[in-house]
Amino acid sequence: QLPDGGLQLTLYQYKTCPFCSKVRAFLDYHGLPYEIVEVNPIMRKEIKFSAYRKVPILLANAGSPLQLNDSSVIISAIKTYLISKRKSLEEIVSFYPPMKSVSEKGKETLEYGNKYWLMLDEKETKRIYPVKEVRVEEMKWRKWADDWLVHLISPNVYRTPREALASFDYIVREGKFGTLEGFFAKYMGALAMFIISKRLKKRHNLQDNVRQDLYEAVNEWVKAVGKHRLFMGGSQPNLADL
Amino acid sequence: QLPDGGLQLTLYQYKTCPFCSKVRAFLDYHGLPYEIVEVNPIMRKEIKFSAYRKVPILLANAGSPLQLNDSSVIISAIKTYLISKRKSLEEIVSFYPPMKSVSEKGKETLEYGNKYWLMLDEKETKRIYPVKEVRVEEMKWRKWADDWLVHLISPNVYRTPREALASFDYIVREGKFGTLEGFFAKYMGALAMFIISKRLKKRHNLQDNVRQDLYEAVNEWVKAVGKHRLFMGGSQPNLADL
Structure with missing residues (x-):
């Protein structure tokens, strides 16, 4: 694993987190x-250097080192950079500024401006999106995946005590846990997430049988892609597919 | 009031609504x-034609008729159109697609993609934003006005029963109320909004004395503009100022 095109990348992740998996899918697809x-999900000392407390974080070095936060910003910024190498990554990232806003419940949330939008000029746009509508469609489905699809994962993965335990067994095996930590995480984590999932189900207005929501979401996606193309992006996957 | 540059505009509004006022400030400034x-805020029969149930709505006719929703989308789309007349307004609007998302509380909300971003090419960008940082700054403060500044208005305007009554006296005078409607709206509305304001105060985590939040917001703005420019936009107001 060596740098390519001057782009040196380090991904801080939990292997089993959906947002991290999305970033890996994107990076892998683009080679x-x-x-x-x-x-380590308990101590998180590996990301102590960062004021941003979540994963994924991507450290990118394209001349000068740069920290990218938020899975969709990472993908939009790197994709823009790959298309238009003469813009600096630093400049590109500045078009996705963090913007605080206060939610309905008075909670502060951080959002990133334009996060589903590639920062292309007209020539690049014509090359990447010969059919204009696809660009807007891609944006909508990327948001759908971040805002809706992911919310179906936890309740489905911790649906029953047995499934919760199986999930945590996998998470502990794949994740970076200490020995004792792992033992506790498996049983306490499975129990906690089984309970928390019920609350998430309510918060996101899911059906009693959460499998149903997942089936419906997948069907919605398949229907949106339609019969006449392989991917949302046409014959090749676009960012909504990844 | 006659069409100009082929652009025929009709604004559906409540005169006293802050988002409508923002759109008027923008249109007036640009002549x-x-x-x-x-x-009429009770029956709203004037906007029955629209599936979008809020104001402001701008009907724009630049060749073909088009309905623009959301005050910030209206401003971004028309401003982009003024800068780049060779793009059709229809095409510009398609870059601000409505996107549903489900809030923390399971409530469906409608957001518009890229809504604080002008859809300019590189040449236009250089002309409008000779200093790059100003573009991102403008975006942030536009969002701040929509998400934070407006939330300070109701609690401040209905802070005491006397102020609530004075506000509704003004609203009823300027708004389009029937005679009987106006009478009831004034007293019932003032009472209702006095009570609702307390809830809004709590929801948005405001200080007990909401005047204080307003003063602080204004100071924050003044400080951000700084001593060396007249407006956030420099010597001329930009969209954050308007």
């Missing part, structure tokens, strides 16, 4: 080499 | 003529 730093 | 349709 970009990157180093992985698996973060 | 764009527009017709106003004052909407």
Whole structure:
């Protein structure tokens, strides 16, 4: 795994987190080499250097080192950079500024401006999106995946005590846990997530049988792609597919 | 009030609504003529034609008729159109697609993609934003005005029963109320909004004395503009100022 095109990448992740998996799918599809730093989910000392407390974080070095936060910003920024190499990554990232806003419940949330939008000029746009509508469609489905699809994962993965335990067995095996930590995480984590999932189900207005929501979401996606193309992006996957 | 540059505009509004006022400030500053349709806030029959149930709505006719929703989308789309007349307004609007998302509380909300971003090519960008940082700054402060500044208005305007009554006296005078409707709206509305304001105060985590939040917001703005420029936009107001 060596740098390519001057782009040196390090991904801070939990292997089993959906947002991290999305970033890996994107990087792998584009054949970009990157180093992985698996973060310990309890102590998180690997990301202590960062004021941003979540994963994924991508450290990108394209001349000067740069920290990218938020899975969709990472993907939009790197994709823009790959299309238009004469813009600096630093400049590109500045078009996705963090913007605080206060939610309905008075909670502060951080959002990134334009995060599903590639920062292309007209020539690049015509090359990447010969059919204009696809660009807007891609944006909508990327948002759908971040805002809706992911919310179906936890309730489905911790649906029953047995499934919760199986999931945590996998998470502990794949994740970076200490020995004792792993033992506790498996049983306490499975129990906690089984309970929390019920609350998530309610918060996101899911059906009693959460499998149903998942089936419906998948059907919605398949229907949106339609019969006449292989991927949302046509014959090749676009960012909504990845 | 006659069409100009082929752009025929009709604004559906409540005169006293902050988002409508923002759109008027924008249109007036740019010297764009527009017709106003004052909407009756009880029956709202003037906007029955629209599936979008809120104001402001701008009907724009630049060749073909087009309905623009959301005050910030209206401003971004028309501004982009003024800068780049060779793009059709229809095409520009397609870059601000409505996107459903489900809030923390399971409530469906409608957001518009890229809504604080002008859809400019590189040449236009250089002309409008000779200093790059100003573009991102403008975006942030536009969002701040929509998400934070407006939330300070109601609690401040209905802070005490006397102020609530004075506000509704003004609203009823300027708005499009029936005679009987107006009478009831004034007293019932003032009472209701006095009570609702307390809830809003709590929801948005405001200080007990909401005047204080307003002063702080204004100070924050003044400080961000700084001593060396007249407006956020420099010597001329930009969209954050308007």
